[in-house]
Amino acid sequence: MIFSKILITISRIILPFLLMFGIYIILNGDISVGGGFQGGVIIATSYLLYYFIKGQHPFSLSKMLKIDKYLFIFLPVMVLISYFTRGYFFTNWFDLTYAYEIRRLFLVLLNLVIGLKVAIGFVSLFVVFIEEGNS
Amino acid sequence: MKRFKKIAVALFITLLMIQILLHFDYDETLYNTASQSYYVENGLEETSSKNLVTAIYLDYRLFDSFFEASLLLIVVTGIAFMTIKDEDML
Numbered sequence: 498m499i500f501s502k503i504l505i506t507i508s509r510i511i512l513p514f515l516l517m518f519g520i521y522i523i524l525n526g527d528i529s530v531g532g533g534f535q536g537g538v539i540i541a542t543s544y545l546l547y548y549f550i551k552g553q554h555p556f557s558l559s560k561m562l563k564i565d566k567y568l569f570i571f572l573p574v575m576v577l578i579s580y581f582t583r584g585y586f587f588t589n590w591f592d593l594t595y596a597y598e599i600r601r602l603f604l605v606l607l608n609l610v611i612g613l614k615v616a617i618g619f620v621s622l623f624v625v626f627i628e629e630g631n632s
Numbered sequence: 633m634k635r636f637k638k639i640a641v642a643l644f645i646t647l648l649m650i651q652i653l654l655h656f657d658y659d660e661t662l663y664n665t666a667s668q669s670y671y672v673e674n675g676l677e678e679t680s681s682k683n684l685v686t687a688i689y690l691d692y693r694l695f696d697s698f699f700e701a702s703l704l705l706i707v708v709t710g711i712a713f714m715t716i717k718d719e720d721m722l
Contacts, residue, residue: 526683527690532689562709565708569705587694587695593677607690608690618705621712628716629715
């Protein structure tokens with residue numbers, strides 16, 4: 498599909514900044530506004546801009562669903578590690594005696610996983626709709 | 633007649649919103665703010681997160697956000713299952 502030149506040019510300008518903004522929101526989710534879900538949605542939107550530029554989508558749907566499933570296996574593993582280090586389920590890995598900078602690692606990692614999962618989920622939704630619209 | 637009905641419904645909804653806005657005073661004795669004050673006082677020390685929303689959804693209510701992620705996976709696979717016609721693609 499071919500879009501108008503104005504849309505393509507504006508998308509080319511916005512795309513890298515939008516990707517960077519999404520990564521920034523995910524990585525700074527615990528010290529400022531935002532978080533994993535919002536950053537993932539912004540990254541998925543940048544994928545939509547990529548589709549506007551190229552006119553085709555490069556990722557295959559089955560591979561993305563497979564990555565989504567593996568990430569969903571990875572998430573409870575990360576959540577349940579706290580049982581072996583602290584004795585409780587569904588909390589931080591590190592004790593209250595550790596420094597803030599070390600205990601922050603858990604939040605950043607979990608934000609990254611949730612952001613990746615949301616981005617892949619929304620991108621596969623977009624791919625489904627694009628294929629449905631083109632057929 | 634149909635237009636009058638629509639205008640009446642719109643007026644009724646606007647009146648309801650104005651009623652809610654008039655009754656919305658920031659009196660702390662009316663509302664229960666126990667959980668809010670607990671999060672504001674202990675959120676940073678217990679979860680090491682400066683953003684209280686992140687403190688809630690990644691530490692206090694991690695159980696909830698975990699199943700929210702599972703819900704997204706189920707929704708995406710369900711929509712893919714309903715729309716894709718190729719059998720060997722899934």
